[in-house]
Amino acid sequence: MIKRILFIMMDQLRWDYLSCYGHPSLQTPNIDALAARGVRFDRAYTQGTSCGNARASIYTGRHPRSHGATWNDIPFELNQLTLADYLAPLGVQTTLLGKTHMRADHDGLARLGIDPDAELGRHLANTGFEHGERDDGLHPSGPDGRYQAVEPRYNEYLRAKGFGGANPWQEWANSAEGENGEILNGFFMRHAGRPARIPAEYSESAYMTDRAIEFVDRAGDGAWCLHLSYIKPHWPYIAPAPYHDYYSAADVVPVKRSLAQDRDDHPVYRAFAGMRWGQVWRREGARETVIPAYMGLVRQLDDEIGRLIGHLRARGLLDETLIAITADHGDYLGDHWLGEKDLFHDASARVPLIVVDPRPQADASRGSVVDRLVGTIDLLPTFIEAVGGQAPAHRLEGASLMPLLHGQQAVSWRDTIFSECDYVRMPVRRLLERGFGDARLTMAFDGRFKFVHCLGFAPMLFDLHEDPDEFHDFGRDPGRRAVIDDMKDRMLDWAAGLRNRTAMTDEGLAATVGRSARRGILIGTWDESEAPS
């Protein structure tokens, strides 16, 4: 029996920066141990390639096209139910520790007369999570003041530990020190090789793990879902000692980019590659400076996850705890001449996904690798099923992973997975001369072909059999027309089948079948002989 769900998110963690996913120099023994106890999904994709739309898709179990929170800091509306809403009626309260990147729909609250400070308002404004500690992990200040109006509790914590000032997050946790003691802002990638100004035990990953352990202790033997949402290895790329020094340039895997790709003139690709966060990776030594810090942050996360799992084990809680660990999206790190995420090469859209089901039904699959096309959208139906509920088919667009966790290889499964990007808030929107509603990219991937519909532009197409590195965009190649047509058909079907009829359950519909005629609605009847009696 599953009484608890531990749902761990990592932020901007590439699928291939874990040793169980094959990274040759980065060791992640604790996450690997989870993969050995559970199922490692080898072809998992995010449904949105930015923090906000990826997470909203996980919480709502719906694609961005359906939930509407299409990028960071864009709210979904109050009618969207979330993970916490679905689990609550099953007796499982969901607690958040860390990042959601969701913004409340204040206009919607105002329209419906709901006080955002009252219980319902707080619930709705906080993605349905009732308890815990939200921390989106980005708290810098600049010439125009604070990025986020509200200070994180983490700043209080740092001050209590002796790291004071106006913004300890910025000045200590995300800064380094220069030769002469000057403070070096961790946002500047040049400083990535230096240690953060705080010891590892006070860094954000450790802090959130402490909070998780406190939560576990407080919860005792009760049922819960803990959404532990780490804010690393997302930038600023600055790791505390000793993690800043675990890896060196020699540990950095070769970049995946080709000269031919650099000549690709697809306007969307060119616009994204031209952004500052793409260009910076062309700088000599950028990868060798930054990637070891990124790897160090991942390694630290692995240690922290190990500490938390160890605590659960020590308390005897593992046997009834389903554990899922994933990321919202990857990080190009200079691959494909790109930085950040947003587009759909594997470096960005593919994510690690490991699920441990402790029950005997899952024994046969332990340590196995499943290569079905799965999405982070599948987590919510999995969680609902794990605690004995039934996923509402009129709302949820993912599929429960349970058959795959239980080794049912014969289960019928999707043949295409979809992901989306709305670049409405990115500078590329104006470069590409797109309107606010027309900055849309949609990926369809069938395991071999990755097709990207670019509203207003030619599509992209990658053939991961012939070109596993995704260097060649065949989207404008007339020779690939049959494949492109097939992928378009899949996308048309997907779009038509999204779950938009959300205010009426399937059960509600089924209950009304045949009712009208027996209440006098006699459409198309010629005479009395055809009436129901």
Add this chain to the structure above:
Amino acid sequence: MIKRILFIMMDQLRWDYLSCYGHPSLQTPNIDALAARGVRFDRAYTQGTSCGNARASIYTGRHPRSHGATWNDIPFELNQLTLADYLAPLGVQTTLLGKTHMRADHDGLARLGIDPDAELGRHLANTGFEHGERDDGLHPSGPDGRYQAVEPRYNEYLRAKGFGGANPWQEWANSAEGENGEILNGFFMRHAGRPARIPAEYSESAYMTDRAIEFVDRAGDGAWCLHLSYIKPHWPYIAPAPYHDYYSAADVVPVKRSLAQDRDDHPVYRAFAGMRWGQVWRREGARETVIPAYMGLVRQLDDEIGRLIGHLRARGLLDETLIAITADHGDYLGDHWLGEKDLFHDASARVPLIVVDPRPQADASRGSVVDRLVGTIDLLPTFIEAVGGQAPAHRLEGASLMPLLHGQQAVSWRDTIFSECDYVRMPVRRLLERGFGDARLTMAFDGRFKFVHCLGFAPMLFDLHEDPDEFHDFGRDPGRRAVIDDMKDRMLDWAAGLRNRTAMTDEGLAATVGRSARRGILIGTWDESEAPS
């Protein structure tokens, strides 16, 4: 200046059953007079081919795929704003008289703790309309009791006029009498040639017109939007005297169906054609019996609309009143071997649409016919602009008709119009072995080609240049592949550009551009030299 909007809906009125649209024997002088004073749109399409999704699209200004009220009696969620919501802040209160066919989202109200009987709850439960009289026009009883739990006020009215009984709507207004005084249920099409058991002045069309005149008188010189939503010529096909006898079999236009079409084996077409309301029109004499009654109901509506317009004229209100008149969808009446609506032949998906703008700017276009592809979804942005507002582009998917009303022929306009059908609640769903979420049909029409995406089946394609009667489905014809591919591309683009980011305005987004960097978010910066100052 527009101070008032009179928005008249007719229910199930085919585009070609008005004399101004070319009907050879049905005379509609009052509606024709509106066309002479305004613009008649000759290629107007509904966005949904059932009563519910068509109306929800008009009220929300969004396609069914976006508002989710995909068929009759399926609610949209509370986050969907409506016509009344958009006009209220502009100082225009919207009053409903007649049919909406919307059901309240009671689950949503309960979840948000909104009392459905309090002011906000009533507002939300009534599609945003605050006042007036809702009457969906179908109040029969059957072996299992009343179709609608709540009795219409019209029943009270009939009783007061001396037409009593348990259900005067059924027993008087929608019944005829046999040779021996027996009551003949108007649902049975066999009786369509007989008069209803009430005089025309007490019939539903007259009753609602009386209510509209009362409203106009009560409102005096104030601003208003009146949504007068007639429930005729929708079945039951039974007209009061003398309208039952205005037309005869000689006035019925020839049926549009071919023997070749009857052999079309497209599974979706076959399933719809096989339904009772398709089959009934194969009966000898069905069209000759029923269509004169349908025409009589239209003629009566025309008289009633004339009475209302005459009243507005007499009160001197016409000069500041924008008038729009349309229908939710058509009625096959046996064309294409089909009954009812639902599919996308012109008999079903094409609607009449006439708009009268009284202002001098529209003088040049008076009496003109516009053949741009327009949709009923364009009404809401038109109304908003008419009373001085600006249509919110992040929500509304239609375009204001104002440039076309003002003779701006050079305006750039859409090249494709879309319409949808969700047959989830129809018996064909099980016949076609589709799930509750997968019973979707989507039309794209570019003025020549009408393409229908049928989820799970081959598409349909009609070529209205070569085959204006839409007898030949080319959807499986390899020779039409280029056209089909082009139409699929249009549909893919349309689906990707639908307005799902509804909780953030374009203006809200524009205001945040460039803000992050000046608040310390320095993505992709290498060193201090790149920071904003």
